[in-house]
Amino acid sequence: MIRDATRLAEAAGVVATAVGGTSWAAQHPVLMAVLWPLALTAVFAVLSVRTYQRLDR
Numbered sequence: 001m002i003r004d005a006t007r008l009a010e011a012a013g014v015v016a017t018a019v020g021g022t023s024w025a026a027q028h029p030v031l032m033a034v035l036w037p038l039a040l041t042a043v044f045a046v047l048s049v050r051t052y053q054r055l056d057r
Helices: 002-019 029-055
Strands: none
Touching: 002 029
């Protein structure tokens, strides 16, 4: 799993460098590869729990 995250981060770094490469995400691709999916999961987990609770009413 770590290898996959590293490969994804390296690929994101290559794309970011081609675009400009001066952003925080371009300078920290491994951290972005870990934080971005966690943030998406957190947001959609909250939304899905709220929706499920409303169905119970």
